[in-house]
Amino acid sequence: MPQLTALHVYPVKSTYRLSPDSARVEPWGLAGDRRWMLAGPTGRAVTQRDEPSLGQYRTQPHPDGSLTVTDPSGATIRVPVPGTAAGDQAAQGDVFGTLFPAVEAAKEVQVWFAERLGDVRLLHLEAPATGRQIDPEYGRPGETTSMADGYPLLLATTASLDALNGHLAADHPDGDRRAEPLPMERFRPNLVVSGTEPWAEDGWRRIRVGEVVFRVVKPCGRCVVTTTDQETGERRGPEPLLTLGRRRRFGKKLVFGQNLIPERPEGSVGDVLGTLRVGDEVTVLEEGPRPRPDTRR
Secondary structure (H helix, E strand, O other): OOEEEEEOEOOEOOOOOEOOOEEEEEOOEEOOOOOEEEEOOOOEEEOOOOOHHHHHOEEEEOOOOOEEEEOOOOOEEEEOOOOHHHOOOEEEEEEOOEEEEEEEOOHHHHHHHHHHHOOOEEEEOOOHHHOEEOOOOOOOOOOEEOOOOOOOEEEEEHHHHHHHHHHHHHHOOOOOHHHOOOOHHHHOOOEEEEOOOOOHHHHEEEEEEOOEEEEEEEEEEOOHHHHEOOOOOOEOOOOOHHHHHHHOEEOOEEEEEEEEEEOOOOOOOOOOOEEEEOOOEEEEEEEOOOOOOOOOO
16 A cells, blocks of 8 residues: 655755654645745745755754754744735745745844845745735635645655666666766755656646545646756766656656645635645545656657
8 A cells, every 4th residue: 555654844945854753634735835935036935956055955844833953054034924914025936837826024023034045035925825826727716726836735655756766777887987876866846756657647636645635636747856866966977867858758847746735624614624634545446547757869
């Protein structure tokens, strides 16, 4: 039986992960996941695509919603939750061209980040329920997400990672650094599932994880962030993008992992749809045909 073996939450987009044993599921993702992000002057998200060292910033959430952020040198700052009702500056965030209302963190927080990362601002998603609409090709009316790239949650399987690492070893000679197996953290999933066949998730359409049901709506196209060592912040060369290009190209996308949208249980109200726990069983409720990757290139 497939099983949930890890949970990951990223309080500030593109920063270091938290790996709790359990997490509440909200309509727009795991509680506390990517409710903050750094942005440039126009509101465009600043991520590890732009600045790999972001992965070395660590966050500690507090019960009141505030964060303590620690930079790579060990310096820290406490970040209170901003709000327009309290007079904080409204802003417009931009993730891949999708614009949404946000709020700027306090001035001293902005100064702290600017001293380290240049012309950036820390933004908070004040109202995820009305913030970023999901692409209507895949989402239903009223479905929203956080400051994640496009969807509430990302799932990956250990069997598919093992298969990808097998391809890396087969494609590169012994001693070649590019043959080194990759850890799951390179792909920054929210849910990690074990006990499947490699690439089984390509055919999933609806699944239940513990007490929560998800639609499996779209494979995840990968980018340069997967080449970044999440422990050191270093770019490590062209893998896994080279191997994904040879083995996992679907149209213009190099694919690893699947995007999820949680379903609201009938009759439920409020922001909590259920709780996930490491060790939960994963049940495939609906399947569809598995697309064939384009290996002609």
